[in-house]
Amino acid sequence: MPRGGGGGGGKPLSRGSRIVIAVAIGVALGCLCAFLYPEGLFLRPSTSALQWPRHVGSVACESSDKVTSLKSQLVSLERKNAELKSQINELSMKLQLAGQGKNESLYKAGPFGTVKALRTNPTIIPDESVNPRLAKILEEVAVKKELIVALANSNVREMLEVWFTNIKRVGIPNYLVVALDDNIESFCKSNGVPVYRRDPDEDVDSIAKTGGNHAVSGLKFHVLREFLQLGYSILLSDIDIIFLRNPFDHLYRDSDVESMSDGHTNMTAYGFNDVFDEPSMGWARYVHTMRIWVYNSGFFYIRPTIPAIELLDRVAGRLSREKAWDQAVFNEELFIPSHPGYEGLHASRRTMDMYVFMNSKVLFKTVRKDARLSKLKPVIVHSNYHPDKLDRMKAIIEFYVNGKQNALQHFPDGSE
DSSP: OOOOSOSOOOOOOOHHHHHHHHHHHHHHHHHHHHHHOTTOSSOOOOHHHHTHHHHHHHHHHHHHHHHHHHHHHHHHHHHHHHHHHHHHHHHHHHHHHHTTTOSSOSOOOOSTTOOOOOOOOOOOOOOGGGOHHHHHHHHHHOBTTEEEEEEEOGGGHHHHHHHHHHHHHHTOOOEEEEESSHHHHHHHHHTTOOEEEOOOOHHHHHHHHHOOHHHHHHHHHHHHHHHHHTTOEEEEEOSSEEEOSOGGGSOOOOSSEEEEESOOSHHHHHOEEEEEEOGGGGGGOEEEEEEOOOEEEEEEEEOSSHHHHHHHHHHHHHHHHSOOOHHHHHHHHHHOOOBTTBOOOOOOEEEOOTTTEEEHHHHHHTGGGOTTGGGSOOSEEEOOSOSOHHHHHHHHHHHHTSOOTTTTTTSOSSOO
16 A cells, blocks of 8 residues: 655665664663753752751851951951051151161152151160169059159158049059158058169169159159160159049150140140230331240150150259259250250150140139030149149049039139
8 A cells, every 4th residue: 555645755664773763862862861960850859958948047147156256357457457557657767767877868758748757756675684673563563564653752641642542543553653762662562552662872862752842853854764764655643643534545655755734725735926026126026936835744654765765864964963943954855956056855745635634723724614624524633733732632533533513612723
């Protein structure tokens, strides 16, 4: 019987051939599926898929922990970065000092308005052989190589007690009394106050035991030298000072000397252009002068640098040769520039904020009468302008510590 359809006249395939072709097609399809779907066409849910919700929760917890850890690492890195910047700055200064006097230039000036000179001198290499006993005491007392130091003899015992009582109340751990006689040494030890008694020194001891405020004050420039040689920064404090906050939280540490001022206004504390009038000069009658009220030698922060040690040597040397007030000499050495016949001191200096490190003229003449200023709490108040020191110190405590608003009112602005 003829086949329908048509056009080919070829001979039909045999049954065996068709089977072979079918098998070949099946094998080819199988290989293709095996290649495209290696795990089969019908997959069972994997263990990892079944555990997905649990895995998500675990990842969320881990992520939270990682974020906390990363934040902690970031804070640590920022702190380390600040330390490295400080080290770079100090090494740069040492490099500059090492290059002084050489012909080659170490630096090129930057664009206009970007140039800034170095202000912070590098610290010296500590020398513990200067005073091993003091070095051991300072290692125990100091925090970050810094501490408050005060000199005292028996003449100021009552004020000294007020002084260290307030330091303890604020919670300042790094302070030391240099006892100038046996009674003060015993008094400090009995009150748990860190104390240091110097080795006998005839020149110093004769003043230390019987000297008044000014005489004892002048000794500090001699005594502090060893502290600086041992590599410590010192916040020198007279004992007629009330501490209300920790002063180490309010220092800049960018200068050889950082001192409180005897000034009582922005102009007097930080400097001003004072015009001197001389009418007889006619057209040139007006002369501009620069003025600033002196630094107070009873409260200053001094770093262990070469200029700072030179300052101590200069002041101590002059006081041993001249009958002079230590505060006047201190300021003359800091401010008088080099001129014919005189080589000035090249020390950097900073004036402390007069409302933060406050003298008693600022307090009694201005602050107590100003409702806004009287609400501010200074770091320290120095009763330097008034002879009735102890009474005013106690009143300052009543006002700032105990909140007695009228504690300062009965005192005159100045002294009677």
